[in-house]
Amino acid sequence: MKRINKLSKKAFTLIEISVACVVLILILFNVFLLMQQGNKGTVHNRNEIIAKQYASNIIAYYNLIPFKDVVPLDEFVLKNENGFNVNIDEKMEASFKNLEPQKKCSVRIEPYKNDDWPYEYKFVTVTVEWKEPGKTKNEKVTMTGLVAER
Secondary structure (H helix, E strand, O other): OOOHHHHHHHHOOOHHHHHHHHHHHHHHHHHHHHHHHHHHHHHHHHHHHHHHHHHHHHHHHHOOOOOOOOOEEEEEEEEEOOOOOOOHHHHHHHHOOOOOOOOOEEEEEEEEOOOOOOOOEEEEEEEEEOOOOOOOOOOOEEEEEEOOOO
């Protein structure tokens, strides 16, 4: 009898094992939630960086072409759904070949003239919109650049 009692005192009980399993499950559950949140943040940051790069490329494009070719536009929208829904030149189209399907890009060009300034300017406003998984509201980035007459 003494021998059985000595062994039973050294072993874990079913309750102790159950409590350890519950604690382990709670810890792992929180770790997985943390990883999921980190993944969502990474996807959001990636989309925002890509959208800013698209907008920056468009503004840079308008700074490189001759000023007279930067025609005032009320607004046009570029989409990557089997082509574009606006007529743009080949150089501009080439920069949008890699536009991701879930992103939509709109460009607005407004002339700006001040009689006190020696040059004429045009504002180029670019908005890139996209939908992130699990969100109901579209995310968007808007950049405005100034194109100057040279």
